[in-house]
Amino acid sequence: xxxxxxxxxxxxxxxxxxxxxxxxxxxxxxxxxxxxxxxxxxxxxxxxxxxxxxxxxxxxxxxxxxxxxxxxxxxxxxxxxxxxxxxxxxxxxxxxxxxxxxxxxxxxxxxxxxxxxxxxxxxxxxxxxxxxxxxxxxxxxxxxxxxxxxxxxxxxxxxxxxxxxxxxxxxxxxxxxxxxxxxxxxxxxxxxxxxxxxxxxxxxxxxxxxxxxxxxxxxxxxxxxxxxxxxxxxxxxxxxxxxxxxxxxxxxxxxxxxxxxxxxxxxxxxxxxxxxxxxxxxxxxxxxxxxxxxxx
Amino acid sequence: xxxxxxxxxxxxxxxxxxxxxxxxxxxxxxxxxxxxxxxxxxxxxxxxxxxxxxxxxxxxxxxxxxxxxxxxxxxxxxxxxxxxxxxxxxxxxxxxxxxxxxxxxxxxxxxxxxxxxxxxxxxxxxxxxxxxxxxxxxxxxxxxxxxxxxxxxxxxxxxxxxxxxxxxxxxxxxxxxxxxxxxxxxxxxxxxxxxxxxxxxxxxxxxxxxxxxxxxxxxxxxxxxxxxxxxxxxxxxxxxxxxxxxxxxxxxxxxxxxxxxxxxxxxxxxxxxxxxxxxxxxxxxxxxxxxxxxxxxxxxxxx
Numbered sequence: 001x002x003x004x005x006x007x008x009x010x011x012x013x014x015x016x017x018x019x020x021x022x023x024x025x026x027x028x029x030x031x032x033x034x035x036x037x038x039x040x041x042x043x044x045x046x047x048x049x050x051x052x053x054x055x056x057x058x059x060x061x062x063x064x065x066x067x068x069x070x071x072x073x074x075x076x077x078x079x080x081x082x083x084x085x086x087x088x089x090x091x092x093x094x095x096x097x098x099x100x101x102x103x104x105x106x107x108x109x110x111x112x113x114x115x116x117x118x119x120x121x122x123x124x125x126x127x128x129x130x131x132x133x134x135x136x137x138x139x140x141x142x143x144x145x146x147x148x149x150x151x152x153x154x155x156x157x158x159x160x161x162x163x164x165x166x167x168x169x170x171x172x173x174x175x176x177x178x179x180x181x182x183x184x185x186x187x188x189x190x191x192x193x194x195x196x197x198x199x200x201x202x203x204x205x206x207x208x209x210x211x212x213x214x215x216x217x218x219x220x221x222x223x224x225x226x227x228x229x230x231x232x233x234x235x236x237x238x239x240x241x242x243x244x245x246x247x248x249x250x251x252x253x254x255x256x257x258x259x260x261x262x263x264x265x266x267x268x269x270x271x272x273x274x275x276x277x278x279x280x281x282x283x284x285x286x287x288x289x290x291x292x293x294x295x296x
Numbered sequence: 297x298x299x300x301x302x303x304x305x306x307x308x309x310x311x312x313x314x315x316x317x318x319x320x321x322x323x324x325x326x327x328x329x330x331x332x333x334x335x336x337x338x339x340x341x342x343x344x345x346x347x348x349x350x351x352x353x354x355x356x357x358x359x360x361x362x363x364x365x366x367x368x369x370x371x372x373x374x375x376x377x378x379x380x381x382x383x384x385x386x387x388x389x390x391x392x393x394x395x396x397x398x399x400x401x402x403x404x405x406x407x408x409x410x411x412x413x414x415x416x417x418x419x420x421x422x423x424x425x426x427x428x429x430x431x432x433x434x435x436x437x438x439x440x441x442x443x444x445x446x447x448x449x450x451x452x453x454x455x456x457x458x459x460x461x462x463x464x465x466x467x468x469x470x471x472x473x474x475x476x477x478x479x480x481x482x483x484x485x486x487x488x489x490x491x492x493x494x495x496x497x498x499x500x501x502x503x504x505x506x507x508x509x510x511x512x513x514x515x516x517x518x519x520x521x522x523x524x525x526x527x528x529x530x531x532x533x534x535x536x537x538x539x540x541x542x543x544x545x546x547x548x549x550x551x552x553x554x555x556x557x558x559x560x561x562x563x564x565x566x567x568x569x570x571x572x573x574x575x576x577x578x579x580x581x582x583x584x585x586x587x588x589x590x591x592x593x594x595x596x597x598x599x
Contacts, residue, residue: 014418014480017411017449022402030399115383122347122377123400124369
């Protein structure tokens with residue numbers, strides 16, 4: 001004998017929400033979190049996970065190789081086996097550039113293209129909140145991607161140091177502030193440029209190509225001017241790829257490296273700072289202007 | 297809440313030389329409110345003003361006692377908004393989208409996910425909620441849009457053409473859902489150009505035409521105030537029309553042979569009765585014509 005069906009369908013109706021509610025700050029934090037998730041491919045298909053994590057892996061390779069060599073040669077008198085320096089590791093990898101060109105369009109363009117922004121701005125968020133949350137998320141990711149390999153490098157070198165970890169720490173204490181400051185300047189720079197350019201279009205492919213195009217073309221233009229006879233070293237600031245490296249040198253060395261032609265110019269360092277501020281300022285202004293959604 | 301849910305005072309919005317909303321002054325109580333008008337009547341502009349996404353050129357608007365101009369974010373915190381157009385990221389699941397939007401409204405992450413699950417249940421999205429939205433039908437997308445508007449438990453839902461693009465069954469289901477929301481104590485402002493939808497689910501109607509208020513009142517009031525009495529006599533309707541005209545009442549012959557009389561006051565009914573008696577006509581029917589919102593809109597907009 002089969003038992004009589006006992007299942008019952010309940011209309012659970014609607015339950016009002018009387019729990020905690022955060023304000024604007026909580027909403028911005030939620031937007032940062034969802035942007036980080038999207039950028040790293042979390043809750044997305046493996047294809048969307050693959051590229052960002054691969055790029056992070058590529059960025060970390062020199063640090064791992066350097067630590068490995070330091071470990072292998074720790075008992076030899078060779079002291080100069082070093083693939084990368086802390087200064088040289090800031091902004092050395094084109095993986096960061098590729099990461100920005102990949103991720104900045106992905107976290108902005110679909111929101112505008114699918115008109116998801118109309119739902120976002122129906123919440124207690126302003127256009128400025130939105131733009132700054134995106135900047136914080138991408139800038140934070142760039143910082144993490146640039147900083148973590150440096151941590152690996154530092155901790156690794158410290159642990160395999162012939163003279164002991166404490167000696168290494170004492171001898172290299174300056175990089176403990178130089179690296180995060182230089183990496184923060186670099187991250188802000190790339191995040192601002194990437195997001196500003198991505199905010200101008202709804203198509204990811206166009207945005208990615210624009211980011212790579214603007215940075216690479218500026219570098220080429222500076223190279224052409226460099227080859228021209230009588231061109232001032234000041235034209236070097238047109239190379240947008242080099243500008244954050246000038247700032248890096250100012251943080252690590254207190255001056256521009258002699259390898260940069262801009263160092264031949266009196267006031268070259270000041271010009272580099274001005275160029276950095278102008279690029280970041282124009283980028284942020286563009287980004288905020290594109291998200292002036294809420295007039296109120 | 298003691299005061300009106302919505303209060304607009306002299307609300308005007310101009311875009312260059314175009315006046316989208318012209319001196320709108322209304323007090324609307326909580327409930328299910330229909331905002332009706334043709335395309336371009338000013339419905340979407342009114343929504344944008346309520347959400348604080350654009351500033352009025354003149355006047356002010358309040359939502360649940362919050363002055364939108366002074367505290368737009370506070371007003372948005374009391375509202376849920378379902379746009380007419382497509383607005384969902386199609387590469388994500390309904391669960392993720394609704395939960396994320398719950399968090400953006402200020403709900404803690406765990407509460408947002410739980411609420412997302414509850415409201416998706418409520419709107420009837422079952423297992424599909426875990427699939428990417430790109431595979432959804434129009435009806436499922438509309439339900440997802442409604443769910444995201446509900447997730448933060450708003451005091452007032454702004455629904456912009458929620459039945460657009462739905463087949464008759466989907467439309468009925470959506471209207472049924474909207475009607476149920478009223479039962480849960482959630483007020484609804486339903487913007488549409490489909491007066492049937494409003495007549496079916498709304499208890500208050502605000503009619504706009506070219507940015508101006510045509511009429512605002514309860515649905516029952518508006519439907520009762522057709523001001524037309526239908527009189528059916530034998531085939532001597534023409535004589536009745538002439539007789540009523542002599543007594544100062546405007547009457548016309550309808551296509552079905554009945555006589556429609558513009559009767560504004562109860563005394564007019566006495567006049568109709570007297571004229572019928574004087575002419576010795578057999579009175580088959582004397583009734584107030586039950587109108588539709590279409591009639592009300594057309595009559596009021598014309599006047």
